[in-house]
Amino acid sequence: MITIHHYLILSALLFTLGLLGVVIRKNLLIVLMSLEVLMNAINLLLIAVSRYLGRMDGHVVAFFIMTVAAAEAGIGLAIVVTLFRNRRTIKTTDWRIMGG
């Protein structure tokens, strides 16, 4: 029997994974993916919780969060592309970004 606890634990695990990915991974694209994992962990939790409460508003909100996540990914990709265009002409200096 799968209960609400399983969903809570799964989403907490996913969220932790995503956070670790953001902090540890050096590749910016992987970092973007980790940010998506964060958003999806939240969405999972949201759907599970609203099922548990027997309410519909959580389901509606999930759509909004999906949209927000997509927009965020779009902006992130755009920034990565801009950075790459700059870096190609400039000698590789270290990304200072991954400090935390």
Place this chain on the structure above:
Amino acid sequence: MEHPFLPILLVFVMAALFTGAFLGLSAILGPKKPNPSKLSVYECGLEPVGDARERFSVKFFLIAMLFILFDIEVVFLIPWAVTYKGFIAEGMGLFMLIEMGIFMVILAIGLLYVWRKGALDWR
């Protein structure tokens, strides 16, 4: 007393403890003798992806980005289409149509902007 949400606290605590302990221990105890091949992602074989610039085509990313954004609008269109009959029955058909029209117009302005700025040219 057992609270129904006890497991989630345990997960948080365990996650924090384990990651903290491992990171801390390796930072304190581990020997640090870095060299270039150790620092690379794969010690033998392929170069890390970050350096393989030839394979990075910006065009695909641009199109993918735009695709994501216009893809998401369907997420809103489908529930709207499914429930639209119910709204007609309630006499709110026109209102909902206008609402969706506003949404589509905003998206269309975005598309127009993207198009005129030349982001859709495949050059």
Place this chain on the structure above:
Amino acid sequence: MIDLQYLISLFHAGLPIWILTGTGLVCLLTDGLWPKKGGTAVFIVGFLGMAVALFFAFRQWLSGETIAQDLLVSDKATRFFVILVIFIGLLHLLNSASYFRLLGKVSAGGSPAGRLGPAGRLGPAGDMVTLTLFAVVGMIFLFASDHLIVNFIGLETMSLAVYVMVGFNRRDVRSGEAAMKYYVMGSVASALLLYGIVLLYGAVGEFRLSEFHKVAIFPDTAFLPRIAVVLMLGGFFFKLALVPFHFWVPDVYEGAPTPVTGFMATGVKVAAFALFIRVLTALNYLPTAVVSQVLQICVILTLLVGNLAAIVQDNVKRMLAYSSISHAGYLLLGLSVGYQSGKFDPSVSSAVLFYLAGYSCMTLGAFAVLSVMVDEKREATQFADLTGLGYSRPVLAAVFSLFMISLLGVPPTVGFAAKYGIFSFAVKNGFIGLAVLGMITTVISAYYYLRPLVMMYFCGAPEKVKGGEIPFPLMLSLVFCAVAVILLGIWPLPYIDMAQKAATAFK
């Protein structure tokens, strides 16, 4: 059936928002249809739209009656913040327009014409205007609702626009890097906040802050709301740049184009504080005894780290970044003294609201001065660049001194009135220790706020005059900020009264 009356009242409640959104779309359209030379037109349209929205926001403020519509709250507090945020947006428009023109003029000789990015184009950049409008709309939604998801969407609208603004200077690697850093940190912060919101939804069964009081009182041992609150606080502290979560601030503030830095230091902070006060008030109904201690620890850390780290900076923008951290500390001090026996009393927020208004004026002014400081293709914002400015450009130097003195909190300026309000609340509510700490750190801050003055007046003549003429829009914003700083300092009572009226709306 649709209730027409309801639609009309919804329209009235959010009039400034609709105007701003519409203007943003028109700007996008104008910029899209005439991508080559639409910049100035977009700027004019955007500026007028904002001015009209500001007019209606004032009318709403004066009209007095509270309109609460479904997801939209239009009480005094919201209206106060709407006015403040639109002001910030307008000033940012003025600053940024001339900034990109300056950077373009100075660098046009050096680089091939074809490779000029948006920053290299002469005239104001249209995208910046559109982004500003959408960022302001996001800021308004961030606090003009009591539904946490609407707040979150507002937060994201604002953040996404600001990420792009930070990376706006496409030719500058630092700008892109700052954008990436801000993006990653901001997204993590948003995710933390959202996770907290969803957990709170699981615990309370409500997204709406105004419904929280109907919820059965939790036992003090209930920890799901506690985790939720801790996560939400983490998200807020990231956005407000308070000390355990401040590490990204100096790099991002340094890398971003100067006017955008000013916008981030004021607009984003003002909006986030507005929501923060709302959330703190609603959290009274949950077992959150720990929040007050967390806030106090955070205040102490922020004041110490922000002020001490600012001393060792040699870039004025970096110094102002740490200064904005420490000002967030003073603001949080103003909130943390509102806790009496574990419950937050929102009436203390009147001092915070006044502080936010004053802080916005002086910070935007300081960044407006800095955005004139443009050298060949780069921003000349090192302390050394200020040498002798008092002789080569006396007016600019005098205005900059005024803003520095105000940030420090010396009497005839608004900085003093604002800090006085915060500290007097602290003393009245029995938080003597925090008040003393605040005063000590203020004294410490004299070192780094007066250093630019020393550089400008007592360090010899400049090698050469930095930057170009002060363009008209920038002059406008400088004059406005300077007048506001002095006016709010000499005669603060009407504005404090406004802030008090707004603060009573939180409940």
